[in-house]
Amino acid sequence: MTKVYDVQSIEEKWQKKWEQEHIYNVEEISSGEKYYVLEMFPYPSGRIHMGHVRNYTIGDVIARYKRTRGYNVLHPIGWDAFGLPAENAAIQNRVHPAKWTYENISQMREQLKRLGFGYDWTREITTCDPEYYRWEQWFFNRLYEKGLVYKKTSFVNWDPVDQTVLANEQVIDGKGWRSGALVERREIPQWFLKISDYADELLDDLVKLEGWPEAVKTMQYNWIGRSFGVEADFELKNSGEVLRVYTTRPDTIMGATYLAVAPEHPIVKQVSDNDDRVKSFVKECMKTSVSEADLETIEKRGVPLGINAVHPISRDDIPVWVANFVLMSYGTGAVMSVPAHDQRDWEFAKKYDIQIKPVVYPADNSELDLGKEAFVEKGILKNSGQFDGLNFDQAFEKISEYLESESRGCKKINYRLRDWGISRQRYWGAPIPIIYCDSCGEMPVPDEELPVELPVDIELDQKGIISLSNVKEFIETKCPKCGGLAKRETDTMDTFVESSWYFLRYASPEFNEGIFDRKSVSYWLPVDQYIGGIEHAILHLLYSRFFTKALRDIGMTDLDEPFTNLLTQGMVIKDGVKMSKSAGNIVDPDEMIEKYGADTVRIFMLFASPVQRDLDWSEKGVEGAYRFLNRVWRIVVENLSKIQGINKTELDVSALSEEEKSLLIKVNRTIKKVTDDFERFQFNTAIASIMELLNETSKFNAASESGLYILKKSIFSMVGLLFPMAPHITEELWQNLGNRNSLVDSRWLVFDQDIIESSEINIVIQVNGKVRSQISVSPDADQDFIKNLAFEDQKVKGYIAGKEIKRVIVVPKKLVNIVV
RNA sequence: GCCUGGGUGGCGGAAUAGGUAGACGCAUUGGACUUAAAAUCCAAUGGGCUUUAUGCCCGUGCCGGUUCGAGUCCGGCCCCGGGCACCA
Numbered sequence: 008m009t010k011v012y013d014v015q016s017i018e019e020k021w022q023k024k025w026e027q028e029h030i031y032n033v034e035e036i037s038s039g040e041k042y043y044v045l046e047m048f049p050y051p052s053g054r055i056h057m058g059h060v061r062n063y064t065i066g067d068v069i070a071r072y073k074r075t076r077g078y079n080v081l082h083p084i085g086w087d088a089f090g091l092p093a094e095n096a097a098i099q100n101r102v103h104p105a106k107w108t109y110e111n112i113s114q115m116r117e118q119l120k121r122l123g124f125g126y127d128w129t130r131e132i133t134t135c136d137p138e139y140y141r142w143e144q145w146f147f148n149r150l151y152e153k154g155l156v157y158k159k160t161s162f163v164n165w166d167p168v169d170q171t172v173l174a175n176e177q178v179i180d181g182k183g184w185r186s187g188a189l190v191e192r193r194e195i196p197q198w199f200l201k202i203s204d205y206a207d208e209l210l211d212d213l214v215k216l217e218g219w220p221e222a223v224k225t226m227q228y229n230w231i232g233r234s235f236g237v238e239a240d241f242e243l244k245n246s247g248e249v250l251r252v253y254t255t256r257p258d259t260i261m262g263a264t265y266l267a268v269a270p271e272h273p274i275v276k277q278v279s280d281n282d283d284r285v286k287s288f289v290k291e292c293m294k295t296s297v298s299e300a301d302l303e304t305i306e307k308r309g310v311p312l313g314i315n316a317v318h319p320i321s322r323d324d325i326p327v328w329v330a331n332f333v334l335m336s337y338g339t340g341a342v343m344s345v346p347a348h349d350q351r352d353w354e355f356a357k358k359y360d361i362q363i364k365p366v367v368y369p370a371d372n373s374e375l376d377l378g379k380e381a382f383v384e385k386g387i388l389k390n391s392g393q394f395d396g397l398n399f400d401q402a403f404e405k406i407s408e409y410l411e412s413e414s415r416g417c418k419k420i421n422y423r424l425r426d427w428g429i430s431r432q433r434y435w436g437a438p439i440p441i442i443y444c445d446s447c448g449e450m451p452v453p454d455e456e457l458p459v460e461l462p463v464d465i466e467l468d469q470k471g472i473i474s475l476s477n478v479k480e481f482i483e484t485k486c487p488k489c490g491g492l493a494k495r496e497t498d499t500m501d502t503f504v505e506s507s508w509y510f511l512r513y514a515s516p517e518f519n520e521g522i523f524d525r526k527s528v529s530y531w532l533p534v535d536q537y538i539g540g541i542e543h544a545i546l547h548l549l550y551s552r553f554f555t556k557a558l559r560d561i562g563m564t565d566l567d568e569p570f571t572n573l574l575t576q577g578m579v580i581k582d583g584v585k586m587s588k589s590a591g592n593i594v595d596p597d598e599m600i601e602k603y604g605a606d607t608v609r610i611f612m613l614f615a616s617p618v619q620r621d622l623d624w625s626e627k628g629v630e631g632a633y634r635f636l637n638r639v640w641r642i643v644v645e646n647l648s649k650i651q652g653i654n655k656t657e658l659d660v661s662a663l664s665e666e667e668k669s670l671l672i673k674v675n676r677t678i679k680k681v682t683d684d685f686e687r688f689q690f691n692t693a694i695a696s697i698m699e700l701l702n703e704t705s706k707f708n709a710a711s712e713s714g715l716y717i718l719k720k721s722i723f724s725m726v727g728l729l730f731p732m733a734p735h736i737t738e739e740l741w742q743n744l745g746n747r748n749s750l751v752d753s754r755w756l757v758f759d760q761d762i763i764e765s766s767e768i769n770i771v772i773q774v775n776g777k778v779r780s781q782i783s784v785s786p787d788a789d790q791d792f793i794k795n796l797a798f799e800d801q802k803v804k805g806y807i808a809g810k811e812i813k814r815v816i817v818v819p820k821k822l823v824n825i826v827v
Numbered sequence: 828g829c830c831u832g833g834g835u836g837g838c839g840g841a842a843u844a845g846g847u848a849g850a851c852g853c854a855u856u857g858g859a860c861u862u863a864a865a866a867u868c869c870a871a872u873g874g875g876c877u878u879u880a881u882g883c884c885c886g887u888g889c890c891g892g893u894u895c896g897a898g899u900c901c902g903g904c905c906c907c908g909g910g911c912a913c914c915a
Contacts, residue, residue, distance in 0.1 A: 047915090049915090050914090050915050052915085087915070091913080091915085092914080163913075164913075173913080174913040174914065175911095175912085175913055175914080176913075176914045178913095220832095222831060225830080225831065226830065226831055226832095226909095226910070228830095229830050230830075230910090230912090232830095298911075298913090299828095299829085299912070300828080300829090300910090300911055302828090303828040303829065303911085304828055305828090307828095332828090336912095424912095428912080430913095432913095433913090501913070502913095502914095502915070503912095503913095503915085506915085540915095541831090541832080542909060542910065542915085543910095543915080544831080544910070545830095546910085546911095546912065577908095577909095578908085578909085580908095583907095585908090614839090614852070615840080615852085616840070617840080617841095619832095620832095620833080620840095621833090621908075621909095622839085623838085623839055623840095625839065627838090627839095627852095627853055627854070628839065628852075628853060631852055632852085634852095634867095637867095641867090687843075689843085691839095691840070691841085691851085691852095692840095692842095692843095692850085692851080694851080694852090695850065695851035696850090696851080697851095698851055698852075699850080699851070702851090705868095771846075773846085773895085773896075775895075776846090776895060776896040777896090778847050781847075813895085814895060815895090816846090816895055818846060821846055822846055822847075822896095824895055826895045
């Protein structure tokens with residue numbers, strides 16, 4: 008064994024060995040339990056970044072730990088390979104997206120291997136491979152058959168100079184990122200998946216996800232946003248048409264003093280043709296991006312449409328406005344505005360001098376002051392005719408009943424969740440398998456003609472842009488029904504479609520008779536532990552849940568939910584901001600590996616911060632991790648010859664010296680602590696406690712055979728506990744310690760509870776809640792005994808002398824508090 | 828704007844069910860070893876006070892509350908991060 012910890016050769020040696028022995032490849036076996044641990048697969052952007060390193064280190068530790076606990080562990084990896092950056096690279100570097108993507112993949116694959124992650128590489132998936140997206144197209148057809156696919160128009164960001172659709176990310180301060188032109192909203196036909204059909208189940212099943220963070224569940228709950236309200240019809244005076252509004256506060260309906268509709272609402276068009284003011288306002292409203300954050304932060308503005316509507320209950324005339332804060336995509340695209348009881352309506356009414364009519368009063372009879380803000384709480388109705396005196400619940404019932412009896416409204420459940428628009432006017436994506444025939448209409452591509460392959464063998468144009476709408480050979484096809492000339496859909500699918508089912512494909516990645524082998528999926532799924540960034544809390548996870556349920560409903564699986572447990576990791580921060588190319592604060596993992604080794608980088612990542620929280624990058628911290636592993640190396644080197652011959656199996660604990668006993672207890676406590684921490688994924692404190700054990704072991708002087716045995720046990724324990732986090736150095740040490748087996752297939756360490764409980768425990772004595780003294784007692788000392796000891800304590804006596812003792816609180820095994 | 832998470836020494840963080848605030852690491856300072864440096868090892872390290880002690884007081888973003896006892900629970904505020912449906 009070398010004196011020096013030779014990082015590079017050790018890591019290379021073990022990586023080679025693991026790969027040669029295919030040690031991480033797994034199969035379905037009938038005995039024992041399976042465990043499927045999965046990290047969110049990477050987008051092949053070029054090189055691995057620290058965020059990946061963190062994510063995959065956490066996953067690798069869990070996979071290795073579970074394997075030592077006897078599970079049959081599936082730990083796969085793949086590539087989320089379609090997406091926008093590949094097209095940007097094409098434009099910037101004139102390189103074909105496919106070439107760029109595959110080159111990135113091979114580079115990143117090597118980087119992952121260099122970090123020592125134990126993946127089953129035989130299951131590697133690449134989503135831009137036709138053998139992958141073929142099944143996605145097949146699934147699209149099933150959804151189409153079930154009526155879960157439909158086409159409608161919706162808005163996109165349009166760059167009027169570049170004549171292209173822009174992603175929200177490409178709109179900066181309302182302008183196209185390359186052209187700098189003011190972005191417009193443009194309405195185009197697009198394909199949608201009816202996720203709204205699953206809104207109730209997606210919402211109600213959240214309670215079943217006990218292994219998910221509350222924050223993620225709350226965010227999904229609010230995102231789906233089920234609300235109970237009322238739809239009410241306001242008749243338009245000019246046309247007799249009905250304007251339907253949705254409200255969750257029907258109790259305030261008598262206070263409605265105007266209606267507001269979205270700029271895209273059909274009735275606006277009728278007016279804007281003859282009203283220049285409305286026309287220019289609507290045009291103005293179209294000059295924003297489609298992102299909700301932008302819409303919600305712009306100044307609230309509106310103009311009157313010049314038409315009135317009849318209130319469905321009071322029959323009063325109220326004016327109709329068009330306003331930029333009303334969303335066409337939510338409810339009916341029209342709202343009744345009650346300035347007295349809604350803050351946004353209040354501000355709008357103040358701005359445009361519209362009447363404010365209070366109809367709900369505080370239940371405690373306190374005064375209603377609408378001078379500064381709206382009164383938005385629920386209360387008692389007044390000025391509401393027949394509904395006066397009712398509270399919210401009563402008013403909700405009576406008013407909806409009344410509207411229903413007059414055929415002017417009804418109760419309605421609404422969702423904030425919108426259907427999923429999957430059309431992208433982009434090249435680098437999976438083609439949507441639809442054919443348009445002039446005589447037969449639109450239809451899906453028959454299953455036997457799948458995959459509809461994305462043509463890869465095409466040239467970039469002068470700007471580096473590729474568009475499917477220019478590829479004649481792709482577009483022109485024949486109609487599956489009549490055989491006549493027909494055209495293919497040129498939109499591709501949102502890349503979220505690929506990532507919504509990849510975790511199922513890992514169960515049988517080579518299967519070519521279907522989307523997956525049912526047998527394999529029922530063995531491996533659900534994913535026992537899913538790990539990824541908190542930024543995916545809503546979209547990716549919600550879409551994956553939707554796909555899983557839809558696959559179940561077409562009879563492909565029995566799964567209700569894809570991910571049993573979810574761990575959301577924080578970001579990697581440097582100098583106060585997220586580590587990213589755009590911030591210019593990237594630290595290349597390869598450089599760190601070269602300098603300190605993969606084990607050091609892994610240990611730092613795990614030690615610097617708890618997994619759910621953001622992690623501050625610090626090279627000083629990396630050096631600390633490196634020092635720690637060097638100390639581990641050295642303690643083995645220095646003691647190797649001493650402990651080699653020790654084969655003791657029985658220990659007489661009562662005959663041990665204090666020092667020996669103390670280390671023995673520490674070893675057992677550390678095993679317990681690290682085990683508990685691993686179960687909770689608290690790797691930072693697990694490492695801290697191994698460091699404590701190392702500190703105590705370094706000070707230890709083995710003076711007897713028992714002492715040497717305890718020293719050996721401590722060293723073996725440290726190596727075993729560190730293995731899932733630092734696999735290379737521990738395998739090397741393990742072998743040098745005379746073991747023949749690999750730690751990969753070893754069993755997790757056990758601790759002896761009796762030894763842990765054999766030491767005395769510390770009891771804190773407080774007087775009036777302040778710590779004044781401490782005593783040491785055996786763990787089974789009873790309360791009265793501890794109480795008496797506390798009162799006899801010299802320091803305590805000084806604090807309680809001459810004072811009346813009001814109360815004594817004894818918390819077993821913790822403290823005594825004397826209140827005087 | 829809406830939804831959501833966070834704020835503890837010089838720094839990263841610990842305190843698992845309301846019970847010793849600051850484990851472990853980094854940095855800094857002093858010492859040992861060395862011709863010297865690096866590496867390593869040992870020690871000190873939240874702030875203040877003076878009577879220098881087995882001492883006292885303050886201290887977990889801010890204000891208030893509950894409790895024998897609050898970093899932890901409750902109410903109100905401030906600041907920072909994540910998401911907002913075409914970045915992935």
